[in-house]
Amino acid sequence: MTLKTPALTQQLLAWYDRHARDLPWRVPPHERKVGVVPDPYRVWLSEIMLQQTTVAAVKDYFTAFTAKWPKVEMLAEADADDVMKAWAGLGYYSRARNLKACAETVARDHGGRFPDTEEGLRALPGIGPYTAAAIAAIAFDQPAAVVDGNVERVMSRLRLIETPLPAAKPEIRAAMGELTPQERPGDFAQAVMDLGATICTPKRPACALCPWMEPCAARAAGVAETLPRKAAKTAKPTRTGAAFVLRRAGDGAVALRKRPPKGLLGGMAEVPGSEWAVDFDVASAVMQAPVAANWHKRSGSVGHTFTHFHLEVTVFTAELGAGDLPEGWWWSTLDALEGEALPTVMRKVIAHGLG
DNA sequence: TAGCCGTGGAC
């Protein structure tokens, strides 16, 4: 049997036909209607990059990745360190490790083709409930209920769901499922996300421009901007630590090492440093210097905020005239630094040390 | 299940 497409769904698809955002990874609705199908590899890559990350931040990375690795087999065969270097600055670095692992699995176990079902996609590393549904709907026309932060906001307003997140998730998923059509499920999912990104925004939603203004229960009740409700967040503690910018006499190259493969900034490059702790003693920081040298403390400090704590780093600098670096460390010339797998906090630290 | 896991832009 064929389910009747709800009128609400048709209204939003009509809006999407006129107002879809033009994005590098998207096949626009007018092209899909004449038979153009999206490349599942590009859909997957964009969805991984877009996890908790803004469209503006993703665009250049997506362009660089698809230029360097146009097919999933090429990414599967790429050097893991090259992938981390290309991802540097985008954040959530476990995504890059899982990206590589997923590409290898698809190439080795699936003949280079992504699974076309939610269940099959969900089994791959880095693909959770949202991403599996998004790829299934957008790349394979499966009527999956795609639920991301935009959808949570739009549905909680449209249906006046006042249960706080995350307890409201099942209710929201059901609401999205009831509206998701058999035809154009991928366009519908992207339509709801575009609506959330451009009209049904977290603050000051542009209800007057919304194709769902009339049926929106939250707007009728005058509470649209207060939804979705969320549980209170815990405060971020401040950790402190020391970092050591060791420079090679002559050319000024900087000593780098690699962080452990998992955890915070896992697998990325760093300058040597102390632990980051709430009770860190800056006065004795130089005692933890990685090598004996004439260390100088730079004035001020480097501040950086992670997901769950603030960081204040005191930077020390020294010059090394002779002697080998510890095992696994390397010198990076000033020209080479830009291409290293350095997370943003480390680029700040190095800039402070060089300044 | 709630904590861990980055970054930059908007306000």
Next chain:
DNA sequence: TGTCCAAGGCT
């Protein structure tokens, strides 16, 4: 300046 938060996943 501080807070929020953006196409979440993993453990």
